[in-house]
Amino acid sequence: MTVPATVAELVREFRANGRIVIVGASLAGLRAAEALREEGFTGSLTIIGDEPYEPYDRPPLSKQVLKGWVSADHTKLPRLREVNAQWRLGVAATGLDRAAKQVRLADGEQIPYDRLLIATGTRARQWPNPDEAALDGVYTLRSRDDAAQLQKALAAPPSRVMVIGAGFIGSEVASVCRELDLPVTVVERGSAPLVGALGGVIGEIAAEMQRDHGVDLRCGLGVSSLEGDSGGHVRRAHLSDGTTIDADVVVASLGSIRNVEWLEDAGLASGFWGVGCDAGGRAFDVNGVITDSIYVAGDVARAPHVLYEYQFLAMEHWDNAVLGAEVAAHNMVNLEPHYRPHLLLPGFWSGQFGVNIKSVGVPPFGDEIVFTQGSVKERHFAAAYGRRGRIVAAVTFDHGKWLEYYGKLIEHSGPFPPPPPGWDQPPDMKPIPAEFPQPGVPTAIPDVVLTGHDPSERRAEFRSRPR
Amino acid sequence: MVEETPWQQALRYANRANPYPFYEELRRTPVARQPDGTYVVSTYQEIVALLHDPRVSSDVRKLPVPVAPPAEGSAEAEPITEAVVSLEPNIITQDPPEHDRDRRMMTPHFVGPPHSPHLISDLEPEIRRIVDGLLDNMQGKTRIDAVDEFAYPLPVTVICKVLGVPLEDESRFHGWIETALDSLDFGPEAASEEMQSRLAGGRQAVEEFGQFAAELLDRYAQQPGPGMLSAMVNEDGPEAGMSKGVLVSNALLLIFAGHETTVNLIAHSVLTLLRHPDALEKLRRRPELIVPGVEELLRFESSVQFWHTRSAVEDIDIAGTTIPKGAPIFLAYGSANRDPKRFANPDELDLERRDNQHLGFSQGIHFCFGAPLARLEVQVAVGEFVRRVENPRLVEDPPPYRHNQIFRGPRHLLVDIDGIRD
Numbered sequence: 001m002t003v004p005a006t007v008a009e010l011v012r013e014f015r016a017n018g019r020i021v022i023v024g025a026s027l028a029g030l031r032a033a034e035a036l037r038e039e040g041f042t043g044s045l046t047i048i049g050d051e052p053y054e055p056y057d058r059p060p061l062s063k064q065v066l067k068g069w070v071s072a073d074h075t076k077l078p079r080l081r082e083v084n085a086q087w088r089l090g091v092a093a094t095g096l097d098r099a100a101k102q103v104r105l106a107d108g109e110q111i112p113y114d115r116l117l118i119a120t121g122t123r124a125r126q127w128p129n130p131d132e133a134a135l136d137g138v139y140t141l142r143s144r145d146d147a148a149q150l151q152k153a154l155a156a157p158p159s160r161v162m163v164i165g166a167g168f169i170g171s172e173v174a175s176v177c178r179e180l181d182l183p184v185t186v187v188e189r190g191s192a193p194l195v196g197a198l199g200g201v202i203g204e205i206a207a208e209m210q211r212d213h214g215v216d217l218r219c220g221l222g223v224s225s226l227e228g229d230s231g232g233h234v235r236r237a238h239l240s241d242g243t244t245i246d247a248d249v250v251v252a253s254l255g256s257i258r259n260v261e262w263l264e265d266a267g268l269a270s271g272f273w274g275v276g277c278d279a280g281g282r283a284f285d286v287n288g289v290i291t292d293s294i295y296v297a298g299d300v301a302r303a304p305h306v307l308y309e310y311q312f313l314a315m316e317h318w319d320n321a322v323l324g325a326e327v328a329a330h331n332m333v334n335l336e337p338h339y340r341p342h343l344l345l346p347g348f349w350s351g352q353f354g355v356n357i358k359s360v361g362v363p364p365f366g367d368e369i370v371f372t373q374g375s376v377k378e379r380h381f382a383a384a385y386g387r388r389g390r391i392v393a394a395v396t397f398d399h400g401k402w403l404e405y406y407g408k409l410i411e412h413s414g415p416f417p418p419p420p421p422g423w424d425q426p427p428d429m430k431p432i433p434a435e436f437p438q439p440g441v442p443t444a445i446p447d448v449v450l451t452g453h454d455p456s457e458r459r460a461e462f463r464s465r466p467r
Numbered sequence: 468m469v470e471e472t473p474w475q476q477a478l479r480y481a482n483r484a485n486p487y488p489f490y491e492e493l494r495r496t497p498v499a500r501q502p503d504g505t506y507v508v509s510t511y512q513e514i515v516a517l518l519h520d521p522r523v524s525s526d527v528r529k530l531p532v533p534v535a536p537p538a539e540g541s542a543e544a545e546p547i548t549e550a551v552v553s554l555e556p557n558i559i560t561q562d563p564p565e566h567d568r569d570r571r572m573m574t575p576h577f578v579g580p581p582h583s584p585h586l587i588s589d590l591e592p593e594i595r596r597i598v599d600g601l602l603d604n605m606q607g608k609t610r611i612d613a614v615d616e617f618a619y620p621l622p623v624t625v626i627c628k629v630l631g632v633p634l635e636d637e638s639r640f641h642g643w644i645e646t647a648l649d650s651l652d653f654g655p656e657a658a659s660e661e662m663q664s665r666l667a668g669g670r671q672a673v674e675e676f677g678q679f680a681a682e683l684l685d686r687y688a689q690q691p692g693p694g695m696l697s698a699m700v701n702e703d704g705p706e707a708g709m710s711k712g713v714l715v716s717n718a719l720l721l722i723f724a725g726h727e728t729t730v731n732l733i734a735h736s737v738l739t740l741l742r743h744p745d746a747l748e749k750l751r752r753r754p755e756l757i758v759p760g761v762e763e764l765l766r767f768e769s770s771v772q773f774w775h776t777r778s779a780v781e782d783i784d785i786a787g788t789t790i791p792k793g794a795p796i797f798l799a800y801g802s803a804n805r806d807p808k809r810f811a812n813p814d815e816l817d818l819e820r821r822d823n824q825h826l827g828f829s830q831g832i833h834f835c836f837g838a839p840l841a842r843l844e845v846q847v848a849v850g851e852f853v854r855r856v857e858n859p860r861l862v863e864d865p866p867p868y869r870h871n872q873i874f875r876g877p878r879h880l881l882v883d884i885d886g887i888r889d
């Protein structure tokens with residue numbers, strides 16, 4: 001047989017009889033499994049998830065579920081097709097042996113694979129003091145169970161809710177509280193809500209929006225400790241300026257932690273910002289060499305992006321999980337030159353205080369911002385972010401239909417400021433500094449991060465090559 | 468004589484039944500300047516780009532009257548047609564922020580989750596009842612006119628109910644709408660004496676129709692009644708206060724667009740399925756295909772063939788051409804929906820077509836306001852037609868077409884049938 005014929009035969013054989021294991025049974029894991037079957041993979045497929053539930057959707061948890069519109073167990077992800085897999089739910093993967101090509105489970109079992117997809121996502125960062133975090137009434141919000149418990153607590157109702165951290169999830173929780181007419185205090189160490197993701201200029205608008213809706217917003221302050229009553233229920237928070245706030249529900253929304261611990265000894269490029277991979281989802285090993293059998297998708301992946309100077313991009317966005325999973329699945333059952341890149345223009349949405357916030361691109365990559373359409377006062381507007389004369393991102397408040405236009409401009413490295421619209425121009429169209437926090441200044445952790453090496457942070461540690 | 472451009476040929480009445488060969492030629496120049504200074508955009512990608520481009524205005528007041536180049540021997544340019552009849556702007560012919568505000572005000576009374584999420588789906592039993600009644604009426608017949616007896620009565624009844632327009636007045640406004648529609652012409656025949664006199668008639672009809680709507684709104688202002696128009700007149704939110712003229716204009720738009728497009732869509736769906744017996748048979752066997760099927764029918768015979776009130780507010784570079792500031796832009800949806808660069812085998816009807824992001828309802832901020840209602844009506848009507856009508860056959864192909872180029876559709880559609888199933 002010729003070489004190409006042999007290769008084709010190998011691909012066929014793998015698709016028919018290969019063994020694929022997916023670790024992480026949520027959005028990315030499910031969509032990858034469906035895509036694998038769609039691609040004609042008929043071999044054995046095992047999906048491992050540490051949560052006891054079938055894949056469910058997280059965005060509604062901080063919105064419809066908390067409001068009490070939808071119950072937490074009604075968020076199951078729709079199935080796009082039969083996946084015919086062995087589901088191992090309620091058991092965590094605890095290790096990866098690349099030499100033996102096996103995934104180790106918490107119950108001691110070893111699952112062999114020919115190809116592996118890592119889709120373990122992120123988890124909520126807990127309140128750092130474990131005793132305080134263990135108080136009744138202290139919550140984080142990542143899982144279905146978290147949402148069910150917090151929803152119950154909000155319905156009780158509490159006398160005051162305190163939200164620590166005004167990123168997207170914290171702001172959405174505060175918004176729900178106001179909709180439920182609950183008094184809420186938001187404490188944010190940065191200068192404004194959403195400042196890590198969208199910068200200080202937009203942050204100021206978000207801050208005003210919160211205050212207009214009756215949120216007691218305290219920026220530039222930290223919570224130093226939580227205090228419980230004799231029954232072990234949280235009662236009070238002490239702030240860094242010496243003041244205290246009485247609250248009986250506390251939501252710590254301090255950003256997330258990548259679920260990579262189980263990969264500790266696997267020799268992959270895994271770390272604080274996730275597992276490094278190429279644009280096709282193929283994981284790097286610790287030396288930056290591509291692995292052939294291990295793929296990554298979703299919140300736990302970080303990959304170089306052509307539009308952003310090939311910096312590694314880590315995104316906690318729904319779209320990214322879906323498209324990343326589809327691309328990884330495609331590449332798992334194909335060979336070069338049929339690989340596909342995952343080159344999504346990042347984008348997310350958030351609903352808060354009656355406003356639909358959407359963005360495309362990577363706002364923190366920009367250093368300037370210009371309002372391009374609509375009215376800030378009425379909170380219907382579009383704004384573009386620029387860097388060195390190019391548009392790199394855009395954000396809209398209740399103006400989402402225009403995102404596509406800005407997306408196209410970004411994809412083509414359009415000019416910044418972008419050409420003025422023909423109508424509905426904001427009064428001031430001069431670019432101004434976007435006011436992102438300096439690296440190293442603590443703030444709500446943005447959920448899109450350029451994770452390229454920053455020498456000033458001395459985060460990288462060089463380990464000489466293992467022999 | 469100067470040779471006509473593909474666009475002009477596509478607009479000729481003689482080509483109404485089949486403009487597609489001309490569209491194909493037209494697409495070779497995605498952005499084609501016409502002799503009257505209009506820029507016609509005919510390819511999918513370019514149309515989508517312009518639909519999302521904030522440098523494109525939809526406001527009729529910013530639209531220059533297209534001017535024909537000086538005829539040979541004459542020094543003066545000649546205005547050929549006034550593109551729109553004089554009316555206050557409505558949501559289609561407005562730009563943000565007015566457009567956004569008015570559409571936001573109308574939405575809760577129509578499609579709008581979160582305010583009235585079930586409004587459209589709650590109409591389904593009523594729509595089924597009407598469709599069933601229309602088909603029952605055909606019992607015992609061997610020949611029907613699928614326009615007069617089927618495609619027309621459904622949307623008219625439904626839109627009157629949704630808006631709160633007395634159905635008794637139907638024959639009056641039907642006449643005005645027909646006259647107004649027949650008066651619009653964007654093709655080479657526009658300059659003819661006949662069209663010029665029709666244009667005058669059309670203006671008159673719109674005026675009378677406007678009078679009718681104004682009176683109806685006045686009545687609702689004094690005594691609130693059922694439907695969306697009454698709700699809009701009696702609105703008292705923070706954003707209340709569409710001016711009377713704008714209200715009338717939007718009311719006309721809704722009555723008009725609410726049925727005219729749907730009539731053509733149902734008629735074209737029936738015509739297309741009768742021309743494609745395989746597809747008809749497939750739909751009969753697999754009724755669940757009606758949902759993707761209607762999307763394909765929307766693509767195949769776009770209800771709105773093009774739109775004519777847009778213009779460039781800045782110079783716009785696109786597809787190697789610069790549309791200069793101030794130029795009118797016609798977006799040819801009917802052509803984009805057959806663009807082979809976007810749709811594989813675009814001239815084939817494929818009820819199971821994937822990724823069918825057709826432009827049958829446009830895109831962007833002017834995306835069809837009535838789309839959810841239209842979809843439901845056509846799904847029920849065409850689904851039931853296929854299920855109940857026995858052995859339908861076209862009597863005349865092509866059927867006679869209406870004059871209007873934008874809202875293109877058969878004027879009559881004679882179909883021979885063996886009977887009506889229960």
Ligand SMILES: Cc1cc2nc3c(=O)[nH]c(=O)nc-3n(C[C@H](O)[C@H](O)[C@H](O)COP(=O)(O)OP(=O)(O)OC[C@H]3O[C@@H](n4cnc5c(N)ncnc54)[C@H](O)[C@@H]3O)c2cc1C
Nearest residue numbers: 024026027028050058059092093120121298299316317318
């Ligand atoms: C409350 C909330 C609201 C959100 N709202 C939005 C929004 O409005 N818009 C938007 O774009 N995005 C939103 N997101 C983000 C979006 O939900 C995520 O991007 C998406 O869930 C990522 O999917 P994933 O499969 O990569 O990771 P995850 O959904 O985190 O799934 C990873 C799964 O792997 C499991 N797992 C982890 N470690 C192991 C292990 N060792 N063994 C076995 N299983 C393991 C986890 O328990 C989890 O079930 C929101 C997220 C949250 C939490």
